[in-house]
Amino acid sequence: MSTHVTKAVVAGLDGSATATAAARWAAALAARLELPLRLVHALPSEGIFYSESAVLIQSQMFDQLKADGEKLLADVSDLIRAEQPGLTVESYIGPGPATNALLEAADDARVVVVGATGAGAIENFLLGSTVLRVANNAPCPVVVWRGNSENPLPNDKPIVVGVDGSELSRAAVSYAFTLADALGVPLVAAHSWIGDAALGTGATATLVDWDAVQEAETAVFAEALAGKQDEFPDVEVRRVVERGPAAKVLLGQLDDAQLVVVGSHGRGQIAAALLGSTSQNLVHKAPCPVLIARNK
Numbered sequence: 001m002s003t004h005v006t007k008a009v010v011a012g013l014d015g016s017a018t019a020t021a022a023a024r025w026a027a028a029l030a031a032r033l034e035l036p037l038r039l040v041h042a043l044p045s046e047g048i049f050y051s052e053s054a055v056l057i058q059s060q061m062f063d064q065l066k067a068d069g070e071k072l073l074a075d076v077s078d079l080i081r082a083e084q085p086g087l088t089v090e091s092y093i094g095p096g097p098a099t100n101a102l103l104e105a106a107d108d109a110r111v112v113v114v115g116a117t118g119a120g121a122i123e124n125f126l127l128g129s130t131v132l133r134v135a136n137n138a139p140c141p142v143v144v145w146r147g148n149s150e151n152p153l154p155n156d157k158p159i160v161v162g163v164d165g166s167e168l169s170r171a172a173v174s175y176a177f178t179l180a181d182a183l184g185v186p187l188v189a190a191h192s193w194i195g196d197a198a199l200g201t202g203a204t205a206t207l208v209d210w211d212a213v214q215e216a217e218t219a220v221f222a223e224a225l226a227g228k229q230d231e232f233p234d235v236e237v238r239r240v241v242e243r244g245p246a247a248k249v250l251l252g253q254l255d256d257a258q259l260v261v262v263g264s265h266g267r268g269q270i271a272a273a274l275l276g277s278t279s280q281n282l283v284h285k286a287p288c289p290v291l292i293a294r295n296k
Contacts, residue, residue, distance in 0.1 A: 022145035
């Protein structure tokens with residue numbers, strides 16, 4: 001896939017309603033960004049079917065699985081072309097596991113979109129190994145799509161972005177402004193702070209001027225947004241500054257949002273194995289898609 005010159009929006013398909021909805025959302029985003037869409041479907045690993053006494057059956061099974069996969073890609077491609085006329089839709093079917101196929105596609109992708117699928121409480125809690133492994137290891141932003149599969153397309157609701165003034169949130173702010181501009185929707189920039197973290201060790205909460213602390217936090221917030229607001233003057237920005245855990249503050253803004261954008265700790269770090277507590281909370285609990293932005 002590295003032969004593609006133009007970066008694409010990549011969506012994984014596994015035959016589930018959630019994955020199809022995620023692909024439709026990805027297609028609408030690709031159309032707004034004027035990028036091609038690449039649909040990726042992976043076949044199961046041959047090893048799970050291996051049996052010396054059933055080579056013929058194994059071959060027939062893979063032929064059927066490949067045919068089913070090709071039909072899935074064709075059907076979803078037709079659906080997407082009807083919804084997004086003029087969009088370039090590519091498709092790829094290859095060997096599994098699905099994580100490998102999606103990470104290969106991510107090497108030259110603008111963003112990868114995967115559906116937050118799961119059957120049963122345990123699988124829903126873990127979101128499936130494919131989703132988490134892609135989210136943790138992709139070199140580009142990853143959208144974990146959540147929402148109403150019957151009506152998955154972008155709408156006029158705002159995009160929410162978490163801002164903490166750190167390098168980790170810089171990429172999130174950049175992507176959030178870009179997408180808000182492309183979709184023509186407002187941006188809710190949310191900044192949270194915890195008393196102990198803001199004060200440092202040894203401070204006594206009862207002696208703190210919390211208004212002054214919030215004023216200082218608001219100044220950090222404003223600085224983090226200033227450059228992007230100049231770059232995207234048409235994006236309407238609403239600022240939210242609240243005391244509390246980041247995940248709780250962000251979740252509180254999502255009842256009327258279509259996407260939430262958060263930063264990532266990056267790839268290959270042991271500390272990032274579970275994305276960080278804020279990202280982990282959001283991908284399990286958000287009522288809308290969650291974009292995990294990589295630190296540039």
